[in-house]
Amino acid sequence: MRLIVVRHGETVDNVNRICQGQTQGKLTDLGVEQDRKLGLRFKNLHFDAVYSSDLKRAVDTAKEIIRFHKGLELNLDERIRERSYGPFEGQPYLSREKRNGPLEGVETDEQLIGRVKDFLDEIYHLHKEQTVLVVSHGGTKKAFLNIIHNKPISELHSWEGLKNTSVSDFTLNENGKHIVHIINCTSHLD
Secondary structure (H helix, E strand, C coil): CEEEEEECCCEHHHHCCECCCCCCCCECHHHHHHHHHHHHHCCCCCCCEEEECCCHHHHHHHHHHHCCCCCCCEEECHHHCCCCCHHHCCCECCCHHHCCCCCCCCCCHHHHHHHHHHHHHHHHHHCCCCEEEEEECHHHHHHHHHHHCCCCHHHHHHCCCCCCCCEEEEECCCCCCCEEEEEEECHHHC
């Protein structure tokens, strides 16, 4: 399966360094422009299926891409939502250095990776020989990268700097020897 994973466009909360988690989010003008450019990047690429987080910021990005692909259905899946940050959603980011261990009410790394792996296993079996686009979030994209690279859960946070509308492209193989074509590419924004 060819799997292309993208992050949604820039949001107001991204700019203001506010923890969004599973809130809907609103794209900035720049985010709308990033989505437009991403849609143009994929205009002539064939997709057999498109999946998106059900959160508005990801749905808006996915809709901009599929407008060039008439008849292609948008499949929403809550398993590829951003991590739940519980009581910290809507609050300024808390740097990792200021945290003392796990935060109460926040989805764990194991839970995040577990639901993304469940999603990935399912779509692999549905679309083994096809090209699939997934529109998601920064934290969720880290989980995809961790799973595809077969890294331990402890390395989830090593995937830093995943930019808005960045593209990561893989060929997934049944034997687990996946091919990485690109990670975090934003050439469409140049």
